[in-house]
Amino acid sequence: MSSRTLPLLFINLGGEMLYILDQRLRAQNIPADKAKKVMNDIITTMFNKKFLEELFKPQELYSKKALRTVFDRLAHASIMRLNQASMDKLYDLMTMAFKYQVLLCPRPKDILLISFNHMDAIKDFVKDTPSILSQVDETYQQLIEMYTTLCSGEFQLIRQTLLIFFQDMHIRVSALCCLLLCFPLCQVSIFLKDKVQNSNGRFVLPTSGPVPYGTQVPGLIRMFSCTGEEVTRLQFNNGGNYTAALREGSFEIFRDRVTKLGTNMYSVSRPVETHMSGTSKNSAQHTKVNTAPNPLAKEELNLLAKLMGGLEVPKSGNADNGFRVNLFNTDEEEEEALISRPGDLSYGVINIQATKDQQVNAELAKIMGEFTESGEQSPSSSSKGDDLLAMMDGL
């Protein structure tokens, strides 16, 4: 639908990913210098100029599979490693968090404010590194240029496009209950009473609280004469508990966004759990499966190749420097999660297998970089790029 959705999807998901990784790095007591390197490497990769150029071009949204591949690559842009189960969980958390923000944002235009909240936090992560900081600042400008002139209906189209992407995802995330920690004391009681997510994974949509900026509290009918004079005023019961709108958040680079959606909801010590609650029988996989698989996958792959071409992954395969991050509490839990993950919740990213297939698109071969002329993989790049090749094998 909207051809301007991908940058927002990418930046917000990327932002959530950084929040989670930051929390896990601290929870696992990774040394500060290594943690900082990971965050800097990922952010540098995310805001790579060539990559962003491709991202901001008008285009349809990628499939879930393609987007997951991009984030897999991004998560591995540094010395940090993640097993499949942890990567799955990371992706679950990222996507459910952003789905929640998109659903609950009061006006469609507020998605831009949510994006700025993520950008503000990313800027804070790299505030000590001027080179990366300038990349981030440039992206602010691009966002402002591209989005601040859109009308309300176009923002709603973007929101509707995102909601189709997130359709039927109902993974329960206990971290969403952590939202209450983010809010000023006077509002805590409201959130303690209200849950954020039901046991079936659906989000709670309150019929209370401030109305969006630009909306009036429902309850008034005004009737006019032909000359424009108000003749009657009637009140009606709105069935909720609404209050007047808060002030509007700012769309400039350094300002108060007002909304808390898109700010970091992860506290340092609280463990974050996901539950594969009874998957919806009307799984999105059911009808989203392309009826003409080959041509569509190829087109996507070409787009992906162009995008990945911009994703210059820093060479850092040094085994001494590298370390593994676990999104679960123990290794056993991580293993268990991998085995017990329901089939229809798999993201379809084919697991890493070394392959010597030479039938690769020349462009892709360039991206892989690490491959020697004979097609043998260099030992330091055990898994980089294999996933894309494996995807191609599957065609």
Next chain:
Amino acid sequence: ISMYHKEKSIQVKNSASALYNNLGVLRIAPRHLTYFTVVHANVVNMVSASWDGLNYSHRQLQSKEPNVATSTSLIMQAAFCPLPSRDLLVVTSQKGIQMYESDGSIMVYWHALDTPETPTAQAVFARGISAVRESYICVGVSSGAILVFDVPIKGSNITLSEVLKEHKESITDIAPECSGQPGMECIADLVSADDGGNLCVWKSGEDFQLLNNIPGFDMSCSSVKLWKGTVVAGYGTGQIHLYEAVTGILHAEINAHARWIYSLDIAPFSGLLLSAAEDSLVRVWHLTMTPETNSVEVAHLHNECVTDTQICGAKFCDGDGYAFAVTGYDLSEIIRYTQS
């Protein structure tokens, strides 16, 4: 005693997508059946429900893929177009307009939109569907144009009769005069709405005539209705406005919902108005026209809260408003309510 009570829901194969006016209803009185349509991404789910509640049959219609498969075409809207001679089901997507026999069995017409080879910043799609008078079907386009199709009594010789270029922003919804009262001469036949909240009022014919242009206030009008010469418009701010169609006089302004309105419907025989929004609420109102004083009165009658659901479609199931049906984002059911 609540005015309406909830009935048994109809299960649908997929959940509803967050699209304006995402529920189609067609009552087939001779066969004691009602058809429902709900859009999910690139599929239309059709359910045929017998009035005794015993028989349900399901069917799925896919959006037409272009010959060169570049991407899946998402459907923007599916709506029934009842004409005196026949009923058609119209499905609009990013690629074009499909018209089917009302039971979805045969596609009788396909109109491709001019889609650019590489995607442009401005999205391309068709949205806003309405049957008008004896033989026209009007469909809106993202450019603001409205395509007028001439529909023969039977067969597939449907032709593009005219392109109306008045709106400058994407069409959101189109609605016909629905009072259906024989002998009541309504001057205006059609109203169209766009993303800027602008409303155009038309008279149909070999050449459609623009009767009035009611300017918007920079806020999308997502759903619009026309009844007894009165335009009822629902906006992204949650407000509903009532205008006299040919003059543009504002009759009433309602602070109706706390979020974006997604669907409006009118029961023509009783003057009941249904509104539904992202705020989880469906509201029932009553409209009274007093021609002598040229005034319209609005009374609020009823609220239904569909807990934790952003509603995307709500329609009366009959001309009196005795029953209505509702769809919501991520919900795989059509929820029904009947008067108590």
